[in-house]
Amino acid sequence: MSTKNPRLSFSRAQGRQPEHKILAIPGPVEVSNNVLEALAQPPLSHVSPDFTRIFQEALSLSRKVVGSQNGQPFVIAGSGTLGWDQVGANLIERGDKVLVLNTGYFGDGFKDCLTSYGAVATILMAPSPGETVPLAAIESTLAGQKYKLITITHVDTSTGVLSDVHDITKVVRRVSPSTLIILDAVCSAGCEDIKMDAWGLDIVLTASQKAIGALPGLSILIASPRAIQTYSSRITPVQGYYASWKKWLPIMEAYVAGKAAYFGTQPVNLVRALTEALKELMKDGEEGLAKRIEAHRKVARRLRAVAAQLGMKSLATQGAEAAGLTAIWVPEGLTASEILQKAGAKGVVFAGGLLADVKDRYIRIGHMGVSVTDEARGDTNRITDVLYSVINELLAEKRMDRATTEI
Amino acid sequence: MSTKNPRLSFSRAQGRQPEHKILAIPGPVEVSNNVLEALAQPPLSHVSPDFTRIFQEALSLSRKVVGSQNGQPFVIAGSGTLGWDQVGANLIERGDKVLVLNTGYFGDGFKDCLTSYGAVATILMAPSPGETVPLAAIESTLAGQKYKLITITHVDTSTGVLSDVHDITKVVRRVSPSTLIILDAVCSAGCEDIKMDAWGLDIVLTASQKAIGALPGLSILIASPRAIQTYSSRITPVQGYYASWKKWLPIMEAYVAGKAAYFGTQPVNLVRALTEALKELMKDGEEGLAKRIEAHRKVARRLRAVAAQLGMKSLATQGAEAAGLTAIWVPEGLTASEILQKAGAKGVVFAGGLLADVKDRYIRIGHMGVSVTDEARGDTNRITDVLYSVINELLAEKRMDRATTEI
Secondary structure, three states: OOOOOOOOOHHHHOOOOOOOOEEOOOOOOOOOHHHHHHHOOOOOOOOOHHHHHHHHHHHHHHHHHOOOOOOEEEEEEOOOHHHHHHHHHHHOOOOOEEEEEEOOHHHHHHHHHHHHOOOEEEEEEOOOOOOOOOHHHHHHHHHHOOOOEEEEEOEEOOOOEEOOHHHHHHHHHHHOOOOEEEEEOOOOEOOEOOOHHHHOOOEEEEEOOOOOOOOOOEEEEEEOHHHHHHHHOOOOOOOOOOOOHHHHHHHHHHHHOOOOOOOOOOOHHHHHHHHHHHHHHOOOHHHHHHHHHHHHHHHHHHHHHHHHHOOOOEOOOOOOEOOOEEEEEOOOOOOHHHHHHHHHHOOEEOEEOOOHHHOOOEEEEEOOOHHHHOHHHOHHHHHHHHHHHHHHHHHHHHHHHHHHHHO | OOOOOOOOOHHHHOOOOOOOOEEOOOOOOOOOHHHHHHHOOOOOOOOOHHHHHHHHHHHHHHHHHOOOOOOEEEEEEOOOHHHHHHHHHHHOOOOOEEEEEEOOHHHHHHHHHHHHOOOEEEEEEOOOOOOOOOHHHHHHHHHHOOOOEEEEEOEEOOOOEEOOHHHHHHHHHHHOOOOEEEEEOOOOEOOEOOOHHHHOOOEEEEEOOOOOOOOOOEEEEEEOHHHHHHHHOOOOOOOOOOOOHHHHHHHHHHHHOOOOOOOOOOOHHHHHHHHHHHHHHOOOHHHHHHHHHHHHHHHHHHHHHHHHHOOOOEOOOOOOEOOOEEEEEOOOOOOHHHHHHHHHHOOEEOEEOOOHHHOOOEEEEEOOOHHHHOHHHOHHHHHHHHHHHHHHHHHHHHHHHHHHHHO
C-alpha cells in the first residue's frame, strides 16, 4: 500500500497489524490487535479443558451482549445465514404461518429461507426503500391472522434501515402474545440496543464479523425458553441436519456447563477470537456496552453530517438510521463503482449497493467495532476524510470533463 | 507449559509459534507457521479482488488434492459435518434408497444425516470394529437392489480403519454403474490416495483441519458433473437452505471464474489459511502429494511398531490401517483417560476412544500434516517418545501399586 495517511501513519494507527486498507464495509470490519492475536494462536483440541473454558465464556458473553439472562446460546461454524437456517429447521413445521417485516434485501432472504422449510409467509414491505414498516400495518396484520412467528431485521445491511424493535415487540405482545419474535441482529448486536429478556424477544441471531468485532465464520444465536419449548414440542421432526438443535442443543448445554461434547469440530481459532472480542465488548458491563452503542451513534451522526455537506442523502429516513452502517445516495453524475475504486486507492474500502435496481446509485459505509471504539486508530476520521476528498475529486474531474467538452 | 522436551526445545521445534502442546489428535492438527500467519492477517472484504483471487486458488487446489480436473468445488463455512448435509439436502429426495458402508461412528452419522432428509438407508456394517466391509457383501447388496448412492467413509476417525476405496469403486461401477459414489474423506484428503476422476467418485467431501493442514471451520466438497446433474434434475425442491447448492452453486461458479459473489459472508481468514495450506500441499504437484502420502504411511508404520513393542494392538486389522491416524487398544490394566492425562502433562495431546462401549479401552493418535511433513519440528519423534514413556511409567506405577498391596 503506497497511499499515506497525512495525519497518522498506518503502522501507528493499526498497531501491531501489518499495513492494510481500512475495512469500512458492513462486515467484516477491522478487528483489534488482541482479537487478531487470539485468532493466531496454535489450534487447541476442541474437547480440551482450555478450549472448553474459552467456549463456555463465548456462550455466556453472547447472551449478555443481547440482554439475556437465561437464553440458550448457540455458536456454530457457519455464516450469519446459518442463523436463519436454525430458525427454519427447528421452529418451522410445514404450513406454519410467518410474518416477515421487510426493510431490504435481508428480509427477502429470511423469507426465502423460511419458505424453503414450508412456512407460509406474509410479507410486510416498508412503503419505500429507506423506510421502516409502519406499526399500524403490523398491528392490523397481526390482528387479522394468527402467526407462529414474526421476523424483524434490526438493521438491514442493504439499506442501513434501523427498525424500532422495542416498539414492534410492544405491538406483538399486545395484539398476538403467542407469536414468537425473531430478531435478525446480524448488523446490530454490539452497536444497537437489544434487550432480549426485557422486550420479550424469542430469538436473537447474529454473526461474528460485524459490531461483535471478531472474524467471519460463526453463527451466533440466542433462543428464549419459549423458543426452545416450541422446538421441543414440534410434531414433525426437525428438518435438516447441520442446523438441527437435536444435534447442537446437547452440545451447547454441555459447554455452557463447562463440559466438552462433540457433534462437529468447533472452529477453535475463530471461537478464541470471538471470546476475546466479546470480552472487550463487555469489559465494562452493560454500562460499557451502552457507551459503545452511543459511540457508534455519534460516529454515524458525524458521517451523515459530512455526507450531507457533500450533498449525499441517507437511504434511511430520519429516525431509522442505523448506528453501525450508513447507506447514502451518490451525488448526481457519479457512480458507486468509481467512488469505491478511488476510496480503495486511498486505503479505505467502502461497499457498493445491494439492492439490485439501484446497485450503482448508492454506497454503504460500515462503522463498527474497533474502528469506532479505539479512537487512537484514527479510522473514523480517515473514513470521513477519504469520503470527502473522493467525492470532491470526482466532482471536480466531472466538471473538468464537462468544461473540456464545452470548449 | 513447563514440560521440557529433552531433544528439542519447543521454540526451535515450533518455529515462530508460541510454546504449546503438540496436537496429536485426529484433527485439529498442528499447522505450519505460514498457515498461521495467513490466518492472522487483518480481514479482507469478502468481495474484494484480493480475496477473490485467494478464494479462487483455494477452490482450484481443493480439486487437485482429490484428483479431480472438472469437479465442482464448494468451500463453505461450517464443520466437516456440513459436507454430509450438502449430500442430504441436494442429492436426496424422500424415499431414495442409499447404501451406507459402516466402519465406525462416522458411518452412523452419515446414515443419520441422510435419513433425516428422507433417505431409506441400508447399512453394511464391518463384521467387527477394526475391519472393513467385505467387497462380496457390497457386491451382493448392490446386485439385489438399486441404490441412488453409496457412501464410503475413507478413514473412520473413530476406529482408524481405512477402506479400500479403489476396490469398492470397481465393484460399484461393475455391478451398479448408475449408483453415485460418495466418499467421506474428512480424515483422508491430503494423507491417503484419492483419484476422484480416475476412480469415478461423484462426491468427495472433507474438512480443513486434518491432513489438509488448515484450521477447523470449513467444509470442502467436490462434486462430479454427474452429481451436479443429479442435483439439477431433482423433481422435489432442495431441502433446507444453508446447505443448498441452489444458493451456493452460482457463488462457487463465480469465484472459480475469478468473480466475487454473495450468499453468505465467506470466512475470509480461514479461507486465506486454507489457501496457504493447499499451496504447501500441492507445491510439488501430484508427485509431491504422493510423497507426502508416503511420508504419512511411514510415520504410521513406525508408530504402530512402537505400539506393538508396548503390547498395544491396532483396532484396524492389517491392511486396513490409516496413514494419518492410529487407534490402539490400551494395555491391560490401563485406561485411556490416564494415558491422555499423563501425555498431556508431557506436552502431547492424544485423543480418547469414540466408540461408546469401548471409549476408555483405546486411544487415538493423529499424525497428519506439518507434524509429519516437517521433520525439523521433531513432532513425530516426540509423539512416539511420549507414548513410550507414558505407557512404561503407568505400567511401572501399576506394578509398584500391586507390589505394595502384596506386601
